[in-house]
Amino acid sequence: MKPIWIVDDDQSIRFVLEKALAREELPTRSFTHPQEVLSALDEAGDGEGEGPQILVSDIRMPGGSGLDLLEQVKKRLPGLPVIIMTAFSDLDSAVSAFQGGAFEYLPKPFDLPKAVELIRRAVDESQREEVSEERMVAAPEMLGQAPAMQDVFRAIGRLSQSNVTVLITGESGSGKELVARALHKHSPRANGPFVAINTAAIPKDLLESELFGHERGAFTGAQTMRRGRFEQAEGGTLFLDEIGDMPFDLQTRLLRVLSDGHFYRVGGHSAVKAHVRVIAATHQNLEQRVKEGSFREDLFHRLNVIRLRLPALRERREDVPVLTRYFLQQSATQLGVEPKRISDAALQVLGTFEFPGNVRQLENICHWLTVMAPAQVIDTKDLPPEVLGGNAPVSMPSLEFVSEPPQGVIGLPVGEMPHAWPASQGEPAASGGDWEADLQVEAQRLLAEGRTDVWDVLTRRFETRLIQTALASTRGRRIEAAHKLGIGRNTITRKIQELHLEE
Template structure:
């Protein structure tokens, strides 16, 4: 293992840390100023860097930026006096692993450095194993079966029906089937048949002629024409209106269709992949889905497992989504401890992979430090929201949660409000009748912004939400930031950074 580097102009600080780390069998190398560190980096590198923030000849913040440019994955711990807290916040924004306030307890300092070392060693292994992430992830036997099926179907144009719960990744499988098929050079066109009103769906699928109905001022090509030579993905096929099922069956049977208002038959050269979270056999028995269409679609069926059926994939997926969220937000990726991963693996994830991705986005925004620990997880993983039940598959007690595709916006900050399904009306809170009102207001606000096409709705509402929480906490504590942070359940460095970002000092 590489040595721990200590950078501080105070010889006594260096001495204390050197002796304490040596007792724990850590190799240590000390420096009096940042210039010496940068020179040493030419022929050596540390496992962890511990640096003071104020030193003659350069600041720890500047050193952090320069070291991170050379070694992006290196954990850097910044030592600072309380009066330097704003500088420490800036260091966090620059990618510091953690900050160590002076004067510090030596035992706690060594423990913090030990955590940084463990993370560094884990990251080295992961970086080698995950240099390039594949389009789909999964080591679980159920997912390996899916991958094998995709391989077998790679040179086929056969119709495929993908089944699985909402959020399990059905569109990803459809895209993979297209990418590895002879039609890969053609277009991949996706349509959610449940998301389009019945009176518009026919036009969306088959197109329309000019004047076919009020508002049809020009001819429009439908999705079947747009996907010509490629693949058409029909998501949530189980919700397709019964009369349109007849038209779809005809296209699948003879490859011909008519635009709405048209009289000239058009030929379709399209591979159809359909998906549903519903039991189509039951829909057929209920008389709401055509049996002949079911058999036409059900040539090859791929069942996607729920995330709770492949818990061993959760660590890999979590690290991938943390990297993805960090890249989208332009920040350094958070790391996650094994203890926090154990909590995630014990959760049922009713929203499946989509819900896990939303959790990782939440952590990227809200986790107070670069390393995510169990206490940093959303409340539904901590037993704070809803009743706790025993999960036999997960081997532990996990909080009950409301089923849905993903975490709703109500999970953006640590609250005890149960979350609802994404894309649906928020589920009323059970703790008090007033708790559901603000969720309804939030839904109206979000719907208005989204329908108006306002850009960056997520950022806009997040800033309002966080700003109101912090403002209320500061009002209750009469401006005492540390006390406000404690009440909110966030770190004092986090509240300082958020106050600056949101302009609440103005």
Template sequence: MKPIWIVDDDPSIRFVLEKALARENLPTRSFTHPREVLDALADITPGDPARQGPQVLVSDIRMPGGSGLQLLEKVRELQPGLPVIIMTAYSDLDSAVSAFQRGAFEYLPKPFDLPKAVELIRRAVEESQREEVTEERQAEAPEMLGQAPAMQDVFRAIGRLSQSQVTVLITGESGSGKELVARALHKHSPVADGPFVAINTAAIPKDLLESELFGHERGAFTGAQTQRRGRFEQAEGGTLFLDEIGDMPFDLQTRLLRVLSDGQFYRVGGHAAVKAHVRVIAATHQDLERRVKEGGFREDLFHRLNVIRLRLPALRERHEDVPVLTRHFLQQSARQLGVEPKRIADSAIARLEQFAFPGNVRQLENICHWLTVMAPAQVISLQDLPPEVLEAPLYQPAPRPGSDPSAAVAAVHAVAAPMPTPAPAVELVGGLPQPATVATQPLVGGLAASATPALGATPHWPAEAQMATGSGGIAATVGTAATWEQALETEAQKLLAGGQPEVWDALTRRFESRLIRTALTATHGRRMEAAQRLGIGRNTITRKIQELGLDAPDEA
């Protein structure tokens, strides 16, 4: 872990903080005035432990040789994501306000309570590590973000379709990111070198849509003074994305069907057939089966488009993706506006996760843009969220299979209307190989992930589930009617009855060992990410791995 940099001309302050942080296994490096800090920042060498940058900067506000606020401004220019804590006297509250306005993480009034100071620094460390994880994820996968099982199924489907040019129908609510999926399908396809052309069939007037799609000849209608290539010709050798296909006029559906079946079309007013070497991807938020029954959509066209159907989940079905998406959009908004990216408090993230997002990912993006402009401080707090979020009823996802319905219901206080069970992410027609669907979950710790209970529910172990006996696990066979708490109670009773010493430590070590191993397995050995998902600091998980003697892989 990188050190905590302490900047203060008072040696007693430096000494007290150094000793307190050392007891918490937090490395430190101290400076007496801002000039030394700037020189050290200029001397940072990646990969050299002796010249690594800070994890957190703690600086006094008034020092000979420079102001802490001036140092804050320069540090924000050099390392925008570095949390900076400003130490100040009680009489310097105006300076503290100025520090917040210039992007400080928090201010620490003097004289300070040492445990509270350490707690504040540890919070800044965890925030810094979260930002590093976010940057790592964005560097790895800036194209599309999503860790939820439903999104992982979408990603797998894109991978399986990467060697094919088959027609794909993307369904999902407005704002869920259907065009992003279409672009990803194009990017990872044999026609990736060709153009990607998108058209929203609902946004173009009926009288102009035919010309937009197929082009027109000179003199075909009033105002057609020259020949014009349509979207099909513009997408030659690439992909044509037809968004909101469910709103296409009925008569144009016939022409589209002819192109899909014959591979050729005629420009408006033209007599020569034009060949179309184009992959078609369509998308809609409507229920096309219902539209077919109502007579608003051609059944034969529906079957032409519905070769492979890929369902994109609504954001409320993938609430675990809200934190990473929020931080991504805050970074993106800051770049667009030319300002420093704002951070967001855990309480604000938790409230966003409980919001139903009727506008899906697009609504979250707009909220992040609003927060970048309107939130008064550099750290977005719960009360900074817009009224549409704060005043909305809390949304509770439907319980997953394997949870205790009564416990899940008891945990709900203000719940939106229950949603139907999500359909599979991918539905294949015509006997093609079937990718994984939402119902297929990876195994975590030997149990199907789909059996993970909802928040507040009590999980049931399967009848055949057995924890390993011996020093590494709990010796108990758990029946279908028994909960894991009952299994723990049974094991504790057995150890107590047998005169086992230090039962508390023995069971705690087993519990922590199993929990950390499971988290590391789920994150492919990335300790920082595992710590974040467990809700502990990276220093804590490293210490626990050493104490428990876990043979855990290093971070990838």
């Protein structure tokens, strides 16, 4: 059989693969840089040498790029299986490799038996359809060396030329919207718009209009015609986040759009054609919600054409170091300061943390460290209490070293921490630190007045002050405030809207 060509500037990699493949009785031929490969292909084309059975190439070498080599090889031998290997495990490499026509993507360091098994599969591979290569941006969209993330990268690569509906599942904070954006960016609809909507963050009575738009006069306040998210995403991708929380009656309308390809604006009588790819995401178990009767089974099957599960950060702990360094660099850039470094000991502690908030929580921790860590090198003692204390809540102090503390987004000055139960309008707050006793006094007063809305009144005041205080301590950053309160980002967004805190 023809030899397996190996191109890598690292002699140890070439040696290991040569010996492993020799044990499998697979002939090899090795090269140190892409130009040697192209010269050998020229010789083979002239009948002066033997061509490759498959090509195994590094992606970054002093003598040239493995992706450029892949492009050149595919022009000459479209059916040749090519395996791209690299120590730089990012999404751009994976998608570029697949879009260039690679057979598979092999991150370093690799398990040798699995690498040999992959090469054996490539040997048996029939000709693959050639796909066009798309120019990648310099910065990676997503990072991950863990096998679970490599599976995600491969799936995005394989879906890059498809318009199929995708359902992304995974815990909150695991990066589902990043995956949706990557699917859009590396799809035939990349030149169209990417429109995202969180179905859990919009009140039920407004969601229909948000999705499908409305005609003038459709309801009180509808003074002009408004295009919904489906029309805004025309020719592109519509990302429906938290689809499991969509009201049941709207599920029926969504199913009709997916089935028929058209919809009606609220109050409209003319069908509007929808040329939109739908990507949905949820942190919930949709199969269970179907059994409970809260999610339509037919809609579930419409959405669940391709399911892409995003792993929780605790399932990919080996990615914590690279993500931490990336977020520290990103935070420094945003703040205009010198990037901080993190010690191996601190990274080891971070690697044992469970990260209930997943990648989003790690990003918030890195923002906090950029501002709050006293030295340029972050040590274990500098990590926030939530990490050092296991599941203990993080206590992120407000940034009172600013000469003139700005107002919070809801008007509460940074650092103002109410110590007593909020009194009703016109009433002074009870003094002292026993807020539960103050709550009891306030409840007794309202009950004595004969009111029948005590629960709603006190709950509203409690939630208002709690959210105001949390947002003040985070300088208006809602995601961080939600994390510190122990609630989801969708919950805090909904509460801010319900309590009219943005007014």
